[in-house]
Amino acid sequence: MQNTEALNDHELMLAFVKEQKPEYLFRVIMGRYKQKVYWQIRRILISHEDADEVCQIVFIKLWQNAGSFQFNSALSSFIYRMAYNESMTFLKQKSRFQSFDEMLDADGHYEQMIEQGAGMDGDQIAAELQKALLTLPEKQRLVFNYKYFEELQYNEISEITGTSIGALKSNYHFAVEKIKKYFNLD
Amino acid sequence: MEGMEKESLHEQFKHNGFKVPENYFEALEERVIKHLPKEDKRRALPKWKHWSIAASLFIAAGLGAFYFMSRKDEVIDIATASISTSELEEYENNVEVSDDELADIVSLQLIDSLYQTRVISAKSKSREHQKEIESIEEEYSPLDDVEIEI
Numbered sequence: 116m117q118n119t120e121a122l123n124d125h126e127l128m129l130a131f132v133k134e135q136k137p138e139y140l141f142r143v144i145m146g147r148y149k150q151k152v153y154w155q156i157r158r159i160l161i162s163h164e165d166a167d168e169v170c171q172i173v174f175i176k177l178w179q180n181a182g183s184f185q186f187n188s189a190l191s192s193f194i195y196r197m198a199y200n201e202s203m204t205f206l207k208q209k210s211r212f213q214s215f216d217e218m219l220d221a222d223g224h225y226e227q228m229i230e231q232g233a234g235m236d237g238d239q240i241a242a243e244l245q246k247a248l249l250t251l252p253e254k255q256r257l258v259f260n261y262k263y264f265e266e267l268q269y270n271e272i273s274e275i276t277g278t279s280i281g282a283l284k285s286n287y288h289f290a291v292e293k294i295k296k297y298f299n300l301d
Numbered sequence: 302m303e304g305m306e307k308e309s310l311h312e313q314f315k316h317n318g319f320k321v322p323e324n325y326f327e328a329l330e331e332r333v334i335k336h337l338p339k340e341d342k343r344r345a346l347p348k349w350k351h352w353s354i355a356a357s358l359f360i361a362a363g364l365g366a367f368y369f370m371s372r373k374d375e376v377i378d379i380a381t382a383s384i385s386t387s388e389l390e391e392y393e394n395n396v397e398v399s400d401d402e403l404a405d406i407v408s409l410q411l412i413d414s415l416y417q418t419r420v421i422s423a424k425s426k427s428r429e430h431q432k433e434i435e436s437i438e439e440e441y442s443p444l445d446d447v448e449i450e451i
Contacts, residue, residue, distance in 0.1 A: 138334060145330050153326070157319055167329070174333045245319075 119143045124190035132181055145174055148191070151265070152198045158260040159202040161249075169205050173198050188274075195267075195275045247297040255290035258283050 119140065122130065124147070131140040152173055157166035176197055184193055248256050261272045269280045276283075322328075419437055 141337075142330060142334070145333065149326055149329055153321075153329070154319075163319070163321065167325075170329065171333055171336065175336055175338070178337050 125186055128181065128184055128190055129186070132184070136178065136181060141178060144177070144190075148194050149174070151191075152194060155195060155198050155260070155265060156202050158264060159199075159257065160205065165205065165209075169198075169201050173201050176201070189271075192271060192274045195271075199275045243298070244294070247294045250297060251290055251293055254278075254282075255286045255293070258286040259290040259294070262287050 119127065119130075120143070122143075127140065127144060131137070131144065134140065149170070153166060153170045156169050156173070157163065160166050160169065173194070177194060180197075184190070248259060251259065257276065258272065261267045261275070262269075267275075269283050272278070272283055273280050278286075416437065420434055
C-alpha cells in the first residue's frame with residue numbers, strides 16, 4: 116500500500132478507478148471530503164437527519180460514478196456538484212408542490228428549530244446568522260452559504276450550481292444587503 | 302500557537318452552531334462503506350476471460366456480418382416476411398369479411414396506391430408538374446369521403 120495521503124486528488128481517483136475501486140482508497144477520498152460535503156448539504160437542508168441521508172447518497176453515488184470522473188476538472192467540483200444536485204432532488208421530493216421558501220415560511224419550523232437550540236450548539240451570533248439566512252430567498256441563501264462558509268470562488272459555485280457568474284454575484288450582493296438589514300448594520 | 306487557536310475558533314464559527322452527533326463522521330464513513338452496492342464490490346474477471354469474451358464477440362460479429370453480406374441479393378417479400386403462415390391462417394379463421402367487402406377494400410387500396418405512385422412520380426419530375434398533381438388530386442378527391450365499414 117503506497118502512502119495514500121501524499122497523493123493529490125487526481126492521482127487518488129486514478130488509482131481508485133484503476134485498482135477496481137478498493138475500499139481503502141475510497142476511505143481516503145471520503146476522509147478528505149466527508150466533512151465539507153456534509154456541511155454543504157446541512158446548510159441547504161438545515162436538519163441533520165436530512166443532511167445525513169443525502170450525504171450517504173452522495174458518497175454511494177460517488178462510488179458508482181467514479182468511472183465517469185473527468186480528469187480535466189477538480190474532484191472537489193465533481194463531488195460538490197453531486198452534493199448540490201442530490202440536495203435539490205431531496206428538496207423537490209420533500210416539498211412536492213411547495214418551493215423551499217414556502218416550506219420555510221409554512222410554520223416557522225426551521226426557525227423554531229434554530230431558536231430552541233435543537234441541532235445548534237448555542238453560539239448566539241451563529242444562530243442569529245442562520246435565522247437571518249432563513250429569511251433569504253433560496254438562491255441568495257445558497258450563494259451566501261457557498262461563498263461565505265465554504266469560501267468558494269464564483270467560478271466554482273457556477274460549476275456546482277449551473278448558474279451564471281453574473282447571477283451569482285448579484286444574488287450574493289442582495290444576500291449581504293439583506294443580512295446587513297437584518298442586523299441593522301446599514 | 303495563537304494562530305492555531307484563531308483558526309480553530311474560525312472553523313468553529315464556520316460550522317455556524319449546527320450540532321452534529323458525537324463521532325458522526327466516523328460512523329458516516331462506516332455506514333457508507335456498508336451500503337456500497339454489492340455488484341460493484343465483486344472481484345474483477347481475470348485477464349484471460351476478458352480476452353476470451355472479446356474474441357467470442359468478435360467472431361460472432363464477423364459471422365453476423367458475413368451472413369448479412371451473403372443474403373444481400375435475396376429479394377425479401379416485405380408484406381409477408383414478418384408474418385408466419387400459422388399467424389395468417391389464424392387471422393383468416395377469425396375474421397369474417399364478405400367477398401363484396403373484400404373487393405371494396407382491395408379496389409380502394411389499389412386506387413389509393415395508384416394515386417400515390419402517380420403523385421410521387423409527378424412531384425419528382427419538377428415544379429412544372431404542379432398542375433398535373435392538382436388535377437390528379439382533383440380526380441381522386443372523392444376518395445376522401447369514402448368510408449369503409451367492416
